[in-house]
Amino acid sequence: MSTTDPRVQLLQLLTELDAGDLSDDQTAQLEQLLLQHPDLRKTYLRRIATRAQLSLIARRRAKQVKLPEQQECPLPPPDRSERSRLTPWAIAASLLLAATLIGVYWNSQRNQADTTPVAAVTRLADNWWGASEMSADLGKRLIAGESLWLESGLVEITLESGAVITMDGACLVQIADANSIVLSRGVIHALVPPSARGFTVKTEQVDIVDIGAKFTAAVDELQAVEVHVHEGKVELRPNRDAADPQPGEVIAAGMSVRFDPDTGETKPTEEFKPYQQISPPDGKHIAYTTRAGTRGNHVYAGKVGQDFIVNETIEVTRLGVFDSKSDGLRHPLYCEIWSRDDRGTPNDTRGDFGIAMAARLEFTPDDPGELVESNRFKPLEAPLTLPPGSYSIVAFGFSEEDPMGNDHHEVGVQRNRKTRDDAGGAISFVGTSRYDINTEGPHAFPGHVDKHWADRYSAGTFEYRLLEPFSAKGQGE
Known part of the structure; x- marks a missing residue:
């Protein structure tokens, strides 16, 4: 090290640790630095505790919540190129070195805190x-x-x-x-x-x-x-x-x-950063969103769908389909909204069946619609009013050139690339998604219930708006 200041040494070593470039010698230096300078442990613990928390997240993701036995959409062989790299052993050694200190740190934090909420996400x-x-x-x-x-x-x-x-x-x-x-x-x-x-x-x-x-x-x-x-x-x-x-x-x-x-x-400093706030929402909401540039990972010729419940009447203004890599469509894709019979069990979607198709749009390479993140949107001829009840958003037409996204257990770590917007409770996302090979005919509703998540697929989505008086209540105004 070019400097003897312990604080500078620690920050340099932590920078190497964050980058995954900590060598064996640097790991030994970090160990000695913490043993010789107890006053630096506070800085170290905050940084390393966060890294440990992220490591635990990766482990938890491999242990999905067990659901009742159900069929599962047939999957292609896993794409090994998308899997995470192995953590260098030097980082693992550093985490092991911190184990005792982290235990003391987190235990002290938990002893001081309780489960009473002290903040809320407001926008x-x-x-x-x-x-x-x-x-x-x-x-x-x-x-x-x-x-x-x-x-x-x-x-x-x-x-x-x-x-x-x-x-x-x-x-x-x-x-x-x-x-x-x-x-x-x-x-x-x-x-x-x-x-x-x-x-x-x-x-x-x-x-x-x-x-x-x-x-x-x-x-x-x-x-x-x-x-x-x-x-x-x-x-x-x-x-x-x-x-x-x-x-x-x-x-x-x-x-x-x-x-x-x-x-x-x-x-x-000469730079003066401007203050930012979030503007009030414009009243439009997108139910399911996948981040721009996300690559599809599943070729499936049949229909895939996701279930939702409308709690307060909404108007659907646009339908959308997933565009792998956000680079345009090669073949036509289709999106539908179905009303669904929940058989009296709205939160258990097994055994549900489609009543009627309420809307359907085609997305083509020549007329793909507007790109928003990884979805292509096209407007309905007139807004579709959905009163309280059970519904499904369904999409199909995906191919090798236009694969859909399937967040099965092999790629569960990508779930942070998805968001859902329930407009403050106007709708609820339920079930574990669904699929079916049939795409045509009056009964072409995806009747097979899948596993894992209510938004397993990057396939179909919709844009909607709220009707008064729920819009004000839903936005917390």
């Missing part, structure tokens, strides 16, 4: 999560210690104190308590009312404490911290040594500063 905009286990739907209540990993887009979180933060992807945040968060990486925008005075953004080496402010905070890959104050004031407090607290630096409105973890100095 979403074009959001994509980095991992399904570190994600949250609109309206989800969050407890202390819960982490969110946003890969892109914006997510608004309102804490019990009244403080409102907007995660600006890519961003990794942990809810610390009812009036503070831990920002490990990325950008957040904070709007703090007088009731939440003292709201704190914790980072590895400094805390950003509100003094009645509206501000933006950012942490980069080297753990440098930027603070941009738009209104009011914040205090930047070093947190390296809790036993010897140092006075904080007050940052006033219009100021923008950068804290350098290598030198421990705070200096003005």
Whole structure:
């Protein structure tokens, strides 16, 4: 190492660890560094605990919830090229080294926290999560210690104190308590009312404490911290040594500063990042979305469908089909909406059958429709009103040139590439998806129930809007 500063050494080693390039010698250096400098363990634990949590996520994904025995859509041989790489043994050794420390860290966190929610997700905009286990739907209540990993887009979180933060992807945040968060990486925008005075953004080496402010905070890959104050004031407090607290630096409105973890100095920066909020939704919702550029992985000639329940009357404005790689269609694809007889068991879709096809659209290479993420959308001739009841969205026509997406157990790790929008409860997603080889005729409803998820397939989807009075209630206005 070119420097003898332990803090700099640690940050350099953690950067190599994050990149997966930690060598055997560097692993030994990291071990000695932590043994010789207990005061650096706080920084190390925050970083490594997050990595350990992600490792646990990967393990949990391999253990799907057991469902009643059902048929399963025939699958092609798994595409080994899409599977995750093996973790280098040096990283595994570093995780093993941290096992005892992580246990103490997480146990202390859990002992201090309970299961009482202290925050909630209040708005979403074009959001994509980095991992399904570190994600949250609109309206989800969050407890202390819960982490969110946003890969892109914006997510608004309102804490019990009244403080409102907007995660600006890519961003990794942990809810610390009812009036503070831990920002490990990325950008957040904070709007703090007088009731939440003292709201704190914790980072590895400094805390950003509100003094009645509206501000933006950012942490980069080297753990440098930027603070941009738009209104009011914040205090930047070093947190390296809790036993010897140092006075904080007050940052006033219009100021923008950068804290350098290598030198421990705070200096003005010329860039002033703008404050962002999520605009109110425009009233349109897309039921099932798959992220742009997602590659299809299943050639199936029959129909595939997904079940949903309408709780309050909606209007369907457009139907959509999955476009593998978002690069256009080679053959016609079809999307349908069916009304479904749930046989008196709306949450158990086994044995359900289609009553009637309510709408159908064709998507062709010459007229594929508008691309939104990985779906092609075309409008219906007139909005389709769906009163409360049970329905299915169905698609077919997929081929080797236009494969659909099938999130079976081999590719379950890709579920973070999917989102669903229930418009605050206007609709509910139920069942475990369905399929059938028949595509034509009055009874060509996919009657075979599949396994695993209510949105297993990237195939068919629809755009819809709410009708009053539920639209206001559904948006939390």
